[in-house]
Amino acid sequence: MKFFASCGKGLEYLLADELLSLGCTRATATMAGVNVEGTLADAQRAVLWSRLASRVLWPLTEFDCADEHALYAGALAVDWPQHLEATHTLAVDAHVSGDAITHARYAAQRVKDAVVDTLRQRTGARPDVDVEAPDLRLNLVVRKGRAVLSVDLGGGPLHRRGWRRAQGEAPLKENLAAAVLMRGSWPALYRDGGALLDPMCGSGTLLIEGALMAADVAPGLQRHGDGTPTRWRGFDVALWHTLVEEAKARRDSGVAALRPVFFGSDIDERILRAARDNALAAGVVEAIDLRTAAIETLLMAEDVSERGLVVCNPPYDARLAADPALYRALGDALRRTVPNWRASLLCGDDELARATGLRAAKKYQLFNGALECSLIVCDPVAPPQRDPGAPPPVLSEGAQMVANRLRKNLKKLKSWRDREGVDCFRAYDADLPEYAAAIDVYTTADTRETWLHVQEYAAPAEIPEATTRQRLNALLAATREVFALPKERIALKTRSIGKGGSKYGRFDRRNEFLVVREGDALLRVNLFDYLDTGVFLDHRPLRLQFAREAQGKRFLNLFCYTGAATVQAARGGAASTTSVDLSGTYLQWLSDNLQQNGISGGRHRLVQADAIQWLLADRGDYDLIFCDPPTFSNSARAADFDVQREHVRLLRAAMHRLSPDGALYFSNNYRRFRLDTEALADVADIEDVSASTIPPDFARDARIHRCWRLRRPGAS
Numbered sequence: 001m002k003f004f005a006s007c008g009k010g011l012e013y014l015l016a017d018e019l020l021s022l023g024c025t026r027a028t029a030t031m032a033g034v035n036v037e038g039t040l041a042d043a044q045r046a047v048l049w050s051r052l053a054s055r056v057l058w059p060l061t062e063f064d065c066a067d068e069h070a071l072y073a074g075a076l077a078v079d080w081p082q083h084l085e086a087t088h089t090l091a092v093d094a095h096v097s098g099d100a101i102t103h104a105r106y107a108a109q110r111v112k113d114a115v116v117d118t119l120r121q122r123t124g125a126r127p128d129v130d131v132e133a134p135d136l137r138l139n140l141v142v143r144k145g146r147a148v149l150s151v152d153l154g155g156g157p158l159h160r161r162g163w164r165r166a167q168g169e170a171p172l173k174e175n176l177a178a179a180v181l182m183r184g185s186w187p188a189l190y191r192d193g194g195a196l197l198d199p200m201c202g203s204g205t206l207l208i209e210g211a212l213m214a215a216d217v218a219p220g221l222q223r224h225g226d227g228t229p230t231r232w233r234g235f236d237v238a239l240w241h242t243l244v245e246e247a248k249a250r251r252d253s254g255v256a257a258l259r260p261v262f263f264g265s266d267i268d269e270r271i272l273r274a275a276r277d278n279a280l281a282a283g284v285v286e287a288i289d290l291r292t293a294a295i296e297t298l299l300m301a302e303d304v305s306e307r308g309l310v311v312c313n314p315p316y317d318a319r320l321a322a323d324p325a326l327y328r329a330l331g332d333a334l335r336r337t338v339p340n341w342r343a344s345l346l347c348g349d350d351e352l353a354r355a356t357g358l359r360a361a362k363k364y365q366l367f368n369g370a371l372e373c374s375l376i377v378c379d380p381v382a383p384p385q386r387d388p389g390a391p392p393p394v395l396s397e398g399a400q401m402v403a404n405r406l407r408k409n410l411k412k413l414k415s416w417r418d419r420e421g422v423d424c425f426r427a428y429d430a431d432l433p434e435y436a437a438a439i440d441v442y443t444t445a446d447t448r449e450t451w452l453h454v455q456e457y458a459a460p461a462e463i464p465e466a467t468t469r470q471r472l473n474a475l476l477a478a479t480r481e482v483f484a485l486p487k488e489r490i491a492l493k494t495r496s497i498g499k500g501g502s503k504y505g506r507f508d509r510r511n512e513f514l515v516v517r518e519g520d521a522l523l524r525v526n527l528f529d530y531l532d533t534g535v536f537l538d539h540r541p542l543r544l545q546f547a548r549e550a551q552g553k554r555f556l557n558l559f560c561y562t563g564a565a566t567v568q569a570a571r572g573g574a575a576s577t578t579s580v581d582l583s584g585t586y587l588q589w590l591s592d593n594l595q596q597n598g599i600s601g602g603r604h605r606l607v608q609a610d611a612i613q614w615l616l617a618d619r620g621d622y623d624l625i626f627c628d629p630p631t632f633s634n635s636a637r638a639a640d641f642d643v644q645r646e647h648v649r650l651l652r653a654a655m656h657r658l659s660p661d662g663a664l665y666f667s668n669n670y671r672r673f674r675l676d677t678e679a680l681a682d683v684a685d686i687e688d689v690s691a692s693t694i695p696p697d698f699a700r701d702a703r704i705h706r707c708w709r710l711r712r713p714g715a716s
Helices: 012-021 040-049 068-076 104-123 174-183 186-191 205-214 237-256 269-282 324-337 350-355 397-420 465-483 537-549 564-571 584-596 611-617 643-655
Strands: 002-006 026-030 033-037 055-064 089-096 136-143 146-152 195-198 262-266 288-292 308-312 342-347 362-368 371-378 424-429 437-443 450-456 490-493 495-498 501-504 514-518 521-525 554-558 576-581 604-608 622-627 658-668 685-688 706-711
Touching (some): 012 026, 012 033, 033 040, 040 055, 040 237, 055 068, 055 136, 068 104, 068 146, 174 205, 174 308, 174 342, 174 362, 174 371, 186 205, 186 308, 195 205, 205 262, 205 269, 205 308, 269 288, 324 342, 324 350, 397 465, 437 465, 514 537, 521 564, 521 584, 537 622, 537 658, 554 564, 564 584, 576 584, 611 643, 622 643, 643 658
Parallel strands (some): 089 136, 195 262, 195 308, 262 288, 308 342, 450 490, 554 576, 576 604, 622 658
Antiparallel strands (some): 002 033, 002 055, 026 033, 055 146, 136 146, 342 371, 362 371, 424 437, 495 501, 514 521, 658 706, 685 706
């Protein structure tokens, strides 16, 4: 027989392995669950023993379901007296997708109507509805015109073990806690004499789940007491009681032999009282040592095992205000106290995981409810440091190829950099297509430290994610060897899959700015907190051209971003500068850049506004205009912007503000962009100057941006 075990996303393969170990014939992972082949006995054993499943669903019927009438008819066709006494209670959980049936509660109501109508017609009585603790809980799934109606053998969510008496602000579900422990190989570590530590234990979920695992306590044993999880008439009650008695015997011997090797701490004494209450209810309180301590003062007793597992679920959702500094403190504390242990840490995302400073041997994407999280496994917490006198580790063949190309590029660019005084440049730009990333070098103006910004490009859809990760790791290994930098000075932006396809994930909030030099100007950059750093390196020649051309001119910078072009124009002696952007963050960045260069006064105006609307209202004249709009923008504060659609209106408005002998430089990086010269012919003479604005470090990608110079018709 085939049945279905649901679980949280990211747990599917673990659950499949667990169900096979419980005796099921076959288990195949699918989205948010496992398709299982086995007997009813296998399914009931899973209800009692699965630590990972959310529900175990035993199908009663499957039928075509084009609309609500087909749904009612399909449910009505089931012989409900075989499954439910008329005096029992009922609940229906529904999950629907598609256009035919769009409301889950309505679908559940129609199934309930069919059950009630059948029993009332056959017996003269009808079951009542009890959504909290029904005698029979049904599960309906409607997808792609098919309906599957199943019995929920567990009677509700299986993560509810029955021991939780109190909880913190954002408790971790018990089956997700089990996954964190399993990924850290906790059962094997315990058998080998290891200990378990949670330095931010909250209400104790990870510690209690770990203790119950070690004591061989069935996760469903306490949930149902001496009763059964369902009163479905097809349920094998005699078998269930046999399974329960076996589980009780295993529990009694396991708890009696449980070693007191479970350590938890938290800064909140109130939540530790909740953890003690929960541990007492679970029957493992004697094995768990709970103490009040901040992560910065974490200590471990000297007689604790030399090996063990650290598990932790540090705060990361919006309500708990994720703080990278807290993650860094966690990493520091673990390196100090348990450097030789293994760690399995459920972090809010990749950026927070990296903030720990720990090197992950493995990484998994899991979901805590709707929140996508990053589970990192580090073994050991603090790998031995390489002897500075020892030869560098041998690079893989791919990493060696990247290292060779990096050295070649650096050698090729050196004479140009020395001649032009270039401190910030692109060293690598997917030169080897398999190793698809951009590597930018930033040298600080004061300390002359080298920092790197590595930005991964999206891989083709047909390339497996594991291959993409392997190639990125090889590229990073090559980068570290060539530049001989600690990882703290390498900012990495990786691609992740989210709604709508490939995207970059959330970034750190380190608020760490570096000051770099470009020509005579000092510019502030931030490598970690944003997708872009504050300086578009490919526009370097154009900015330096503004420094040369701006003497005594009125300079206008539209879509000014962080104002690097404005700073160059001001340094070049512009009579005045006006910088327009919709973002207050970018304008503050520009203000800081001006202050960094000792530039102040009313001659330098910052305007927070939609560029087109501002142009249409402005009445000033400008001798030098720079316009570098984004490809798209859907800011809530202004109308949606599409550079292809809006560029004619934008440029016509800008040309009306250009002085008779002035020049407007228009640039963008939309690769499919087509300038409508015909629509602009009456207001501008247009010259494509792209070639002169592409610097040598971007020569491999001559279309990194396009740039045109616009002048009034007939202007000299």
